[in-house]
Amino acid sequence: MSGYPTLRPQPAFSKMVELPKGPYGVPDTMMHGFQGSRASAAMEQAHPLQASEEQWLDHKLKMDYVMLKNSQGVHAPLKLKMEQFATSKMQRLPCLNSSNLMADILSGRDELIGFEDILNNPADSEVMGQPHAMVERRLGLL
Template sequence: MSFGLPSLKVKPENAGNVTVQEGPFGIPNPMVAGIGSTKNKLGMSHPLQASEKNYHLNEEKMNMAMLRNIQGLHAPMKLSMERKFASKVGRLPFMPSSNLQHDVFTGRYLDIGFEDILNTSEFCEVSGQPHAVVERSLGIL
């Protein structure tokens, strides 16, 4: 009996589908795209990296399938709607957001991870000029 739960086996991702906007010299422009834009061209460095990258997504899928089997279709639909609305709440593109409401809905506010310790806003590399960041998010730049 499978109970409709998703598979726990890790499936390799296709790295060929990634499109990177390239500048005039064949590399992304770091002033527009940011320093982290070149990471998309890199492959996986460890076999567990793909599994750890999708851990929260796989856990959420299993929890939603289990909730659907126990309480019915309305419960996962209500939770996913609340999470969707919580993830849309934000600030202007150049201001960092803590996403506390979304973390509370997903239960990630209890976990201490890599991003909580080493991803502080004062060491962030993607802060730029506010006007340029807003124009890029609107598709003007």
């Protein structure tokens, strides 16, 4: 056996979710509200591919680490994990947006275009905080 992870990632959760039932066998939205029903149903998948898509990047990294280990030895995946740990500790000031380019390069996300690349870009935000207050909060002075 080569030690490779399975080609099909298994869903992290696969149990049926029971909504709180009212006296007539339907969810009682007057008691629990719409948000309560949505929160309890959040664990249920909307589509069979949802679990696979959520775990795709982690699964790809595991496969890459196993291939590196088999071809170059144990030191190669350990070195990559140490570099990723070091890049996770490097941060800009809290008032400046960071692209996390080094972390994206190490994980292979620099070659992908996803939802977060086009929409919800923090650099396009219209809100700017006060730099001194944000640094003091991060340091625990406020």
